[in-house]
Amino acid sequence: MAVNKQQKFAKDFWPYVYRVVATVIITSQLIVLLVIAVILYLFGFYETNLVAFAAILLAEAVLGTVSSVAIYKLVAQPMKDMLAAVIHVSGEPTATTPPNPNDARYEQTGFKDVLQTIYGLASSDSDKHTTILSSATDAPAPITAPVPAVKLAATMLENALNETNCGFVVMNHQRNITFANKAAPLSVDTNGVTSLSLIFNGRETLDAWLEECDKNAVHAEHTWSRIADKLPEEDNRRFFDVIASYDKGAESEVVLSLIDRTHLYEVSEQELDFIAFAAHELRGPITVIRGYLDVLEDELKDVLKDDQIELFHRLTVSANRLSGYINNILNTSRYDRRHLKMHLAETTVNEVYDTIKDDMKLRASAQNRLLAINIPSDLPTIAGDTASLSEVFGNLIDNAIKYSNEGGSIIVSAAQKGDMVEIYVEDHGIGMPTSVIGNLFQKFYRSHRSRETVAGTGIGLYISKAIVESHGGNISVRSEDGRGSTFTVSLPTYTSVADKLKAGDNSNEGLIEHGEGWIKNHSMYRG
Structure with missing residues (x-):
């Protein structure tokens, strides 16, 4: 229902509280000052020591006001957080970030349960009642459906979901599957525990996203494309576009929609x-x-x-x-x-680049581009496979050359950031819109504009991401349409991973974050 201009929002309550509290503090301090002044006057302070009289009144005014404000903030904070949660679940427009129940201070005070209850009631309210609108009053009238009708509707809905090729999976807060239709890709382990069977390449897995949601979100949604349920050599392999919806504290906290795209x-x-x-x-x-x-x-x-x-x-x-x-x-x-397994050795960024230096210079010269290399010689060593990393550097520089303008410049630089060495490949070419960046590292992805103007296969960045992550690093991009792009490759310093490498005979196994737990997440690094 639309909100009219005279309707008050819940968030308008807090300014009212501020005004009332300010009035009470000022009034109480004036009364206390008056009482103290009368007492000091009766004892002769005013006549004998006027400076001390004024100093006592001033000190009381300052200390009294500060202590009153501090006490107010301490006492009112829970109510303020509760109101922020109510405003959030009510859907009112607000710039205030809703309180996160997983915050440490809420767990210590027990306020976490209060917030979980608010979010849970808001999420489950629509499941408890069926509402109709009266044309006369325009007010919702809750009607509780008879139990047999509810069971019949649930059975009909379950049968309908089982007839579709799309998978639907519901999970609770413990990540236990509470519902799954027939099309959902599931597996059962030797203990009879049912789990979701999906193959997420790299670190952007479903469980990693949910861990992030548990820490920082109340409501969230995320989409993955081209997710398989089996390895390439297995029969009846299917591909899904996965849409995950997260609703903190709800009975059905995670809802997955798995759209079958196998035919595509x-x-x-x-x-x-x-x-x-x-x-x-x-x-x-x-x-x-x-x-x-x-x-x-x-x-x-x-x-x-x-x-x-x-x-x-x-x-x-x-x-x-x-x-x-x-x-x-x-x-x-x-x-x-899953055969991207390699042995890493101590090397430097300059040594890796030297293996492709002449080729990159030729490519830039042939395309009439200016290639500037600014890699400091005193950077710490890294743990790397030179051939693989040279392929990554070559892909990024080659892309910068292809997507730059005639006579444009490409700058390759590097710097240390903590336990990581970051390599930057910057161009000032055509750049990319935000809608393209989100899909950039997917296999075979090419934007409509790049397909028309630049030759390529659409897998260079996909494999570059795989190589970098197999080194325990990450790759990212910043871009502005029409102004150029900067790709950043972050690789761990050798000293920060030396112990792990030595323990695994210089294998990269120890540097890879494997998915574990309730999801059957095939890790491509185990070979």
């Missing part, structure tokens, strides 16, 4: 299998071509004209780019099959 995604997955096979066969000829180009350029450099030398440069750049595409495809195939 399995085609590209089958194409990837074929492409991976073809790419594997093409690696040999491409390696030979690159070798012959290097030999010919070296042997003919004394007789080649400038334009012929430039032609050789362009051929070399193209051959290297094709080789990079092939490597990306093969790595993506391994990544999806």
Whole structure:
């Protein structure tokens, strides 16, 4: 129902409280001052020591006001938090952040249960009653449906959900599954415990998101695309777009909608299998071509004209780019099959970049771009697989070159941030809108604009993210449409992970955060 202009919001109550409290404090302090002044006057303080008389009154006024305000804040804070929770669940517009029941101070005082009750009552209110609106009064009249009708409606709803191809899963606060229809991807362990079976690549898993919600949110929603329920080699593999809804304190705290997109995604997955096979066969000829180009350029450099030398440069750049595409495809195939396992060694960012330095310079020169490298030599060492990290750096710099404007500059820099070394690849090209950034690291994703203007496969950033996360790091991007983008790769320093690497024979297993618990989260790093 719309709110008219004369209707008072619940949040308007608090300014009224402030006015009343301020009036009470001022009035009480004036009365106390008057009483003290009369007492001091009767004892002769006013006549014998006027300065002391004034000082006593001033000190009492200041201390009394400060103590009154402090006591008021201490006593009124719970009521203020409770009102903020009520305003939030009522849907009134407000800029105030709702109190989080999981805050430590609420758990210590027992106020957590009060907030959980408010959020829980608000969430379950619509489930308890069926309401109708009277045309005469426009007021809701609660009507409790008979128990048999409720059971009949529940049975009809359950039957309807079981007829759809979309999965629906409901979980309580303990993450126990309280309802799931037939289409939901479930698994049962040896103890007979039912759990959700989904494969989340990387760290952006459902359980990680829910942990974040438990700490910081009251209501939240999140979507994942292209989530499989089985590994590539398993039969009857399905793909889902997963929509998770979170409602803190509700009986059904987590509701998952799993939209079956198998018919859309399995085609590209089958194409990837074929492409991976073809790419594997093409690696040999491409390696030979690159070798012959290097030999010919070296042997003919004394007789080649400038334009012929430039032609050789362009051929070399193209051959290297094709080789990079092939490597990306093969790595993506391994990544999806959980075989992105590697051994890490102590190295530096400069040593990694040196392996692709000449290639990057050629690519930038061929595209008429300015490439500036500013990597300090005194950065701490990192734990890395040089070949894999060079592929990441190459992907990011190559993208910056492709999406820059003619004559544009690309800046590669690095800096230490705590136990991490951050590498930045910055361009001032076409940039990206916010709607694109959210999908940027998904497999095969390419925006409509990039598909029309720039060639590519849509898997370079996907595999770059996999490689960086397999090093215990992360990759992110900041971008503004029309003004350029900055990609940031964060990698742990060698000293911060040396003990874990030594314990695992330099394997990256110890650096990976594996999903555990109530969700069957296949980790792609275990091979």
